[in-house]
Amino acid sequence: MVAPLKVGLAGLGTVGASVVTLIERQREALAARCGRAIEVVAVSARSREKARAADVGGLRWVGDPVALARDGEIDVFVELMGGEGDPAKAAVEAALAAGKSVITANKALLARHGVALAALAEARHVALNFEAAVAGGIPIVKTLREGLVGNQLARIYGILNGTCNYILTRMEQERLSFAECLKDAQRLGYAEADPSFDIEGHDTAQKLAILASLAFGTKVDPDAVYVEGISSITPADLDAADELGYRIKLLGVAMATEKGIEQRVHPTMVRKDSAIAQVMGVVNAVTVDADAVAAITLVGPGAGGMATASAVVSDIGDVARGVRTPPFGCPSARLSVSERAPMQRHEGGYYIRMLALDRPGTFATIAGRLSEQQISLESIVQRHRGTRPHGGDNPASATEPVPVILITYATTEDAIRKALAAVERDEVISGTPQVIRIEKN
Numbered sequence: 001m002v003a004p005l006k007v008g009l010a011g012l013g014t015v016g017a018s019v020v021t022l023i024e025r026q027r028e029a030l031a032a033r034c035g036r037a038i039e040v041v042a043v044s045a046r047s048r049e050k051a052r053a054a055d056v057g058g059l060r061w062v063g064d065p066v067a068l069a070r071d072g073e074i075d076v077f078v079e080l081m082g083g084e085g086d087p088a089k090a091a092v093e094a095a096l097a098a099g100k101s102v103i104t105a106n107k108a109l110l111a112r113h114g115v116a117l118a119a120l121a122e123a124r125h126v127a128l129n130f131e132a133a134v135a136g137g138i139p140i141v142k143t144l145r146e147g148l149v150g151n152q153l154a155r156i157y158g159i160l161n162g163t164c165n166y167i168l169t170r171m172e173q174e175r176l177s178f179a180e181c182l183k184d185a186q187r188l189g190y191a192e193a194d195p196s197f198d199i200e201g202h203d204t205a206q207k208l209a210i211l212a213s214l215a216f217g218t219k220v221d222p223d224a225v226y227v228e229g230i231s232s233i234t235p236a237d238l239d240a241a242d243e244l245g246y247r248i249k250l251l252g253v254a255m256a257t258e259k260g261i262e263q264r265v266h267p268t269m270v271r272k273d274s275a276i277a278q279v280m281g282v283v284n285a286v287t288v289d290a291d292a293v294a295a296i297t298l299v300g301p302g303a304g305g306m307a308t309a310s311a312v313v314s315d316i317g318d319v320a321r322g323v324r325t326p327p328f329g330c331p332s333a334r335l336s337v338s339e340r341a342p343m344q345r346h347e348g349g350y351y352i353r354m355l356a357l358d359r360p361g362t363f364a365t366i367a368g369r370l371s372e373q374q375i376s377l378e379s380i381v382q383r384h385r386g387t388r389p390h391g392g393d394n395p396a397s398a399t400e401p402v403p404v405i406l407i408t409y410a411t412t413e414d415a416i417r418k419a420l421a422a423v424e425r426d427e428v429i430s431g432t433p434q435v436i437r438i439e440k441n
């Protein structure tokens with residue numbers, strides 16, 4: 001009989017409580033599949049008195065998570081407290097230093113300290129598994145680290161933040177404003193009281209930095225990611241996208257270019273018939289472009305107690321089976337330095353929405369500025385005054401500016417910025433143009 005794998009678990013919130021419940025529920029199946037029983041033997045959280053969503057009454061309580069991490073009875077330490085600093089960092093370091101494998105769902109910790117923690121795990125010949133840290137229940141870490149090991153990857157991109165996708169979906173389907181949808185997301189518990197980390201793209205950037213490391217063998221570095229959020233997207237953009245055959249998604253994209261690995265997070269136009277465009281609401285999705293397998297897309301819940309617990313338990317199962325790989329796919333000493341994407345050299349198609357002043361020569365001026373930068377247009381849509389794309393009268397007067405939407409062929413960010421700055425200087429448009437990058441898919 002192989003001895004059970006004894007688990008110490010710090011954090012009994014949404015994910016931690018679900019992990020305790022799932023291990024209990026799947027007790028026999030896990031023992032059969034992993035070749036040994038998995039038992040949670042000790043737990044830690046901030047408050048011992050708090051009512052828990054799981055039955056932890058029979059489990060040993062350890063007040064200090066760092067002491068639990070070093071506890072002599074446990075074989076593996078599961079960190080589900082969150083936060084890039086202590087006690088999560090100190091506890092994970094203590095467990096690894098004590099020669100215990102660690103499982104964490106903590107993207108913030110991994111984005112900041114992942115490489116150093118991976119080096120520590122490798123030096124102690126233990127596992128550092130973090131399937132739940134990116135895209136919740138979707139097994140993308142294992143897919144990259146193991147399933148696609150024989151492929152060369154060209155690009156990985158995904159919808160990695162359910163809150164943003166929920167907001168964009170509601171805006172698109174119900175023609176609501178960003179502010180209205182954000183309020184609903186907060187009411188339903190999808191968005192935090194301070195939603196800026198999600199809607200400004202920083203949550204996606206942390207997850208993308210981890211995926212880029214796994215996909216391209218670079219050091220995890222969230223500061224190397226170019227980030228733009230979704231708060232400037234309007235129903236007019238979603239309408240225009242729809243008419244032109246696109247949807248707008250907040251994507252995290254990492255791709256190999258001649259200038260290195262480009263990592264960026266921004267609102268993106270994706271073709272309506274692509275797999276990623278079908279992903280609606282709080283769901284997450286990741287597409288990988290790989291040379292041998294071509295493109296694959298994984299879709300599923302990116303958050304939620306049980307879905308995230310599914311990923312954590314899979315990681316615990318690997319430790320029980322004795323499966324251990326370098327945390328970021330290749331040994332940490334071989335990870336290359338990632339540099340911040342030079343966005344001005346980004347190449348691709350662009351959507352531009354601007355309000356053109358209705359006077360002779362406006363279009364010739366705009367066309368001239370685009371042509372100076374060798375930008376060619378795939379389509380031009382000019383809204384007629386008095387119509388709205390989804391019906392209804394627009395009581396605009398004859399002197400109001402006219403919305404114009406341009407779709408460009410592939411060009412560079414630098415060219416787009418220069419052309420639009422010149423158009424603004426020419427005073428032929430009202431306000432600042434909206435610019436959204438188009439992702440080929």
Ligand SMILES: NC(=O)c1ccc[n+]([C@@H]2O[C@H](COP(=O)([O-])OP(=O)(O)OC[C@H]3O[C@@H](n4cnc5c(N)ncnc54)[C@H](OP(=O)(O)O)[C@@H]3O)[C@@H](O)[C@H]2O)c1
Pocket residue numbers: 010011012013014015016044045046047048050065080081082083086087105106107108132133136302303304305308
């Ligand atoms: N929720 C999701 O859907 C989801 C999805 C993917 C990844 N994650 C990640 O999973 C981790 C946990 O998230 P969660 O949603 O479960 O968080 P949560 O519900 O806020 O739970 C956090 C738990 O950690 C404990 N804790 C916090 N600070 C502590 C401290 N200083 N000392 C001891 N215990 C402490 C809390 O104790 P008390 O209960 O006593 O306050 C609580 O039990 C985070 O890294 C998060 O990013 C979550």
